[in-house]
Amino acid sequence: MSYTVLARKYRPQKFEDMTGQEHVVRTIENAIKLGRVAHAYLFAGPRGTGKTTAARLLARALNCEKGPTATPCGVCQACTEIRDGISIDVAEIDGASNNGVENVREIRENAKYLPQRDRHKIYIIDEVHMLSGAAFNALLKTLEEPPGHVKFIFATTEPQKLPDTILSRCQRHNFRRIPQAAMLKRLQQICAMEKVQVTDRSLSLLVRQSEGGMRDALSLLDQVLSACGESPTDEQVADALGAIDRTLVHAFATALVQRDAKTLMQRIEEVWSRGVDLRRLAEELAFELRHLFIAKSTGAAPEELAETDRDAVLLLARDADAAQLARLFDVVHGSVWEIARAAQPRLAFEMTLLKGVYLAPAAAIPELIARVEKLSAGASGGRSGAPSFRAS
Ligand SMILES: Nc1ncnc2c1ncn2[C@@H]1O[C@H](COP(=O)(O)OP(=O)(O)O)[C@@H](O)[C@H]1O
Ligand SMILES: [Mg+2]
Ligand SMILES: [Zn+2]
Structure with missing residues (x-):
């Protein structure tokens, strides 16, 4: 049996299955229900966020035998052919390889004729920003007065490359990175x-x-x-995935927060002998410190963490101090580049961690200020010398 890649196998077959694009889906569903579907749509957004999927769903919604409907049946000929990309009335055109004026002229010629079987003739043009200037001009004429049975759905990862004249004739929807x-x-x-x-x-x-x-x-x-x-x-x-196991990263973060130089040095020895990429480790550690900082500041671990990791992050954040986390983040994040370039990455990483142990203040800034003030208030009679910022 042949293996279908997951991305294809799990292409959403209903609007409700689309993840993270609720704002787009809602507007389109409403338009269909109210019979106010625009004649040209522009779906803009990063790759793999559902533009082609939404274009096919919209095509189905318009051409389903039971439609137009926001919940296309998925089983009629129109629906199944659109799913498989073989519908006679729905053309999927790759704008990158059909970017010439002659390609658009052909579309224009074709668009004049009524659909062969279904309600609408639908042109889905992917990567539409790749069209040539002349092609855009030719397209513009059709967009100005499209025959009633024609719908255009454009998709692009680079909407800023489209001429204003085209933009102003489309209903635009921005697809977001999926939360x-x-x-x-x-x-x-x-x-x-x-x-x-x-x-x-x-x-x-x-x-x-x-x-x-x-x-x-x-x-x-x-x-x-x-x-x-x-x-x-x-x-x-x-x-x-060429990534670094979280348990390891969390162990480094814990030792840093606890100012446990000995454990840090042992861990480095360990990862060094395992051949772990130290730059990646430093990057991951910076991320972990970011998670801790967020947990400390908001009282909740970031949502993208797995349930099982959230408690550990929250717990460690409770032990840590916000100022300490901020400093640790700076030190570790700032070292990533250095470690990447260093002739001896291990050396650079070790020094980063030790700096992290010594540099970060253990108490919150307001607390430190209070302590300094107290010291200076009693300075005349008190002991001399600078106060130590490093609580042990
Ligand atoms: N919003 C989404 N919800 C669920 N799956 C999605 C979503 N966006 C993309 N996918 C998955 O990624 C695959 C490619 O999506 P596609 O719509 O072709 O992305 P785009 O056209 O934006 O590059 C789909 O087959 C589907 O498996
Ligand atoms: Mg696509
Ligand atoms: Zn159908």
Whole structure:
């Protein structure tokens, strides 16, 4: 049996299955219900966030035998053909390879004729920003007075490259990067449907690496499952993604917060002999400190963390001090570049960590100021010398 990649297998087949684009979906559903569908749409946003998916869903909504409807049946000929990209009345055109004026002229010629079978003739043009200037001009004429049966749906990752004349004739929808918590939930559902066991911690690593693109997240999941089987450990997943296991990162953060130089040095020895990429580790550590800082500031661990990690982060944040976390973040984040360039990355990393132990003040700034003030108030009779900022 051939394997269908997850991104294709789990392309949303209903508007309600689209993750994280509620604002777009709601507007389009309403337009369909009210019979106020525009004649040209522009879907703009980062790759893998659902533009093509939404374009096909809209095409189905318009051409479904039971439609026009915001809930296309999914089983009629129009619906299934659109899903498979073979509908006679819905053309999916790649703007990058059909970017000439002659391509647009052909569309214009074709658009004049009534649909062969369904209600509308729909042109989905992907990467529409790639069209040539002459092609845009030709397109403009059609956009100005399109035949009633014609709908255009343009998709682009670079809307800023479109001429204003085109922009002003389209109803524009901005697709967002998918929020991390929503993406985590969708991945959990897909894992359940696939009957594979990937921990929340691993999924949340995957979510972070995908940077808001669902296609990327699902490709990474494919990669993990094919490399590690159906119930991979966190360590295997981290390895497969070229990432660093969170347990290790959290251990470094804990030792830093606790100013435990000895443990830090032992850990470095450990990761060094395992061949861990120290720059990546420093990056991850900076992230962890960011999580801690957020937890400290808001009283809640960031949502994109797996449930199992949230408690640990919250607990450690409670022990830490906001000023200390801020300084630790600066020190570690600032060292990433240095470590990457260093002839001896280990040396650079060690010094970073030790600086972290000594530099960060242990008490909150207001507390320190109060202490300094108290000292200086009693300075005449008190002991001389600068107060030590390092509480032990
Ligand atoms: N908003 C979303 N909700 C659920 N899945 C999505 C979403 N966006 C993308 N995907 C997944 O990624 C795949 C590619 O999405 P696609 O719509 O082609 O992205 P785009 O056209 O924006 O690059 C889909 O088949 C689907 O599996
Ligand atoms: Mg696309
Ligand atoms: Zn249908």
